[in-house]
Each structure stands twice: as C-alpha cells, then as structure tokens.
Amino acid sequence: MVVSQMKRFLKVIFSLIFLCVAGVLFSGCGSNTLIPVAGVDFYEDEVYAVIGDKVNLKHKVYPSNASNNLVSYWSTDENIVSVDKDGVATIKDSGEAYVVVRTIDGGYEDFCKIVTK
Numbered sequence: 001m002v003v004s005q006m007k008r009f010l011k012v013i014f015s016l017i018f019l020c021v022a023g024v025l026f027s028g029c030g031s032n033t034l035i036p037v038a039g040v041d042f043y044e045d046e047v048y049a050v051i052g053d054k055v056n057l058k059h060k061v062y063p064s065n066a067s068n069n070l071v072s073y074w075s076t077d078e079n080i081v082s083v084d085k086d087g088v089a090t091i092k093d094s095g096e097a098y099v100v101v102r103t104i105d106g107g108y109e110d111f112c113k114i115v116t117k
Contacts, residue, residue: 042112089114097113
C-alpha cells in the first residue's frame with residue numbers, strides 16, 4: 001500500500017515538473033508581443049539615371065525585427081519617374097522627382113531624389 005501511494009506521489013510530482021518545464025520552454029512561442037516600426041531609410045539619398053533605366057531602390061525598416069515591415073512607394077512626378085510596389089523606379093523623362101517610401105506601421109517616410117538626363 002505504501003509503495004503504491006509512493007508511486008502515485010512520484011507520478012504527480014513528475015507530471016508537475018514536466019508541466020512547469022514545458023510552460024517555461026513554450027512561454028515565448030506564439031507570443032503576441034508587437035514590435036513597432038521606428039523608422040525607414042533609403043540606402044541612397046540621390047540617384048542619377050537616364051531615360052529608360054530601371055532602378056531598384058532599396059530601403060531599410062528600423063528595427064529590423066519590426067512586426068510589420070511592409071511599405072508603400074510613390075513618385076512625386078509620374079511623368080519623370082514611376083515606381084512599382086516593389087520599389088523599382090522606371091525613368092520616363094528628363095528632370096528631377098522624388099520617390100517616397102512609407103511604412104504601413106507608423107507612417108514613417110524617406111525620400112530618394114531621382115535626377116535624370
């Protein structure tokens with residue numbers, strides 16, 4: 001009788017230890033901690049190009065582990081330069097225009113001046 005009670009007691013203790021360890025190991029999994037965007041920067045502030053060129057404009061969202069690092073792009077003058085959803089600018093005419101990148105989270109912006117000939 002004492003042996004069976006001891007076995008039951010040990011089963012309960014080991015089960016509790018297992019549950020505690022599992023809880024610690026998995027406490028970070030699936031956490032809902034959101035990391036907000038703090039800014040965005042183009043790698044280049046100014047680009048020189050000729051009509052017909054396609055320029056892949058690269059940017060960096062800060063911090064790099066932000067929960068939502070999605071951005072949108074647009075041009076200040078679509079007659080001079082257009083830009084697609086991936087940041088590829090197409091040079092259409094001579095002049096100057098800016099391409100803007102804006103974060104979805106927080107609305108942070110940066111500008112890249114495009115000068116064409």
